[in-house]
Amino acid sequence: xxxxxxxxxxxxxxxxxxxxxxxxxxxxxxxxxxxxxxxxxxxxxxxxxxxxxxxxxxxxxxxxxxxxxxxxxxxxxxxxxxxxxxxxxxxxxxxxxxxxxxxxxxxxxxxx
Amino acid sequence: xxxxxxxxxxxxxxxxxxxxxxxxxxxxxxxxxxxxxxxxxxxxxxxxxxxxxxxxxxxxxxxxxxxxxxxxxxxxxxxxxxxxxxxxxxxxxxxxxxxxxxxxxxxxxxxxxxx
Numbered sequence: 001x002x003x004x005x006x007x008x009x010x011x012x013x014x015x016x017x018x019x020x021x022x023x024x025x026x027x028x029x030x031x032x033x034x035x036x037x038x039x040x041x042x043x044x045x046x047x048x049x050x051x052x053x054x055x056x057x058x059x060x061x062x063x064x065x066x067x068x069x070x071x072x073x074x075x076x077x078x079x080x081x082x083x084x085x086x087x088x089x090x091x092x093x094x095x096x097x098x099x100x101x102x103x104x105x106x107x108x109x110x111x112x
Numbered sequence: 113x114x115x116x117x118x119x120x121x122x123x124x125x126x127x128x129x130x131x132x133x134x135x136x137x138x139x140x141x142x143x144x145x146x147x148x149x150x151x152x153x154x155x156x157x158x159x160x161x162x163x164x165x166x167x168x169x170x171x172x173x174x175x176x177x178x179x180x181x182x183x184x185x186x187x188x189x190x191x192x193x194x195x196x197x198x199x200x201x202x203x204x205x206x207x208x209x210x211x212x213x214x215x216x217x218x219x220x221x222x223x224x225x226x227x
Binding site: 036042100 | 118156205215217221
């Protein structure tokens with residue numbers, strides 16, 4: 001599995017867009033980029049994933065560079081409830097049967 | 113999204129006793145589930161892969177005789193911490209996936225405190 005690198009922490013003003021970067025320079029062709037987040041004392045929550053095209057859902061947008069070596073998770077209008085640790089993971093899509101290895105993630109603090 | 117439920121959410125036990133944590137997939141069948149452990153201010157650490165109808169696969173450094181995993185049905189996996197000690201106090205989280213898109217769904221977590 002490709003190693004990912006994320007900044008340890010970020011702040012974002014409430015109502016503004018939060019842009020969380022992730023570097024995955026050794027990602028292989030069959031690995032997807034997954035994003036999860038973990039709110040304090042809860043289990044992680046799936047946010048979004050993609051292979052090479054940009055993706056958007058009701059929670060966030062995922063922008064993957066053309067060379068796939070990095071990506072950005074965008075929360076368009078951050079709220080206080082978005083304060084959490086965000087994990088970027090590069091894993092093959094094996095139908096939910098592939099174990100997921102978590103790095104240290106980015107601790108996002110949304111400020112009122 | 114799919115729902116994974118864990119029980120109990122919190123448990124306190126005495127040192128030397130055993131504790132069982134249940135993980136249920138409520139609206140999908142999970143032939144494979146994963147167990148994680150998380151210490152304060154640290155990331156999730158994968159403990160083992162639970163396979164329905166067969167033995168679990170443990171990560172390096174995880175004692176299989178201490179952390180007993182049973183996955184007897186497609187919707188239930190259990191983790192039993194045997195002869196628990198204070199150093200086993202942690203946040204235990206299970207997850208399961210669906211075959212459609214590959215994302216994992218996580219339980220709410222179970223916080224174990226061993227006195």
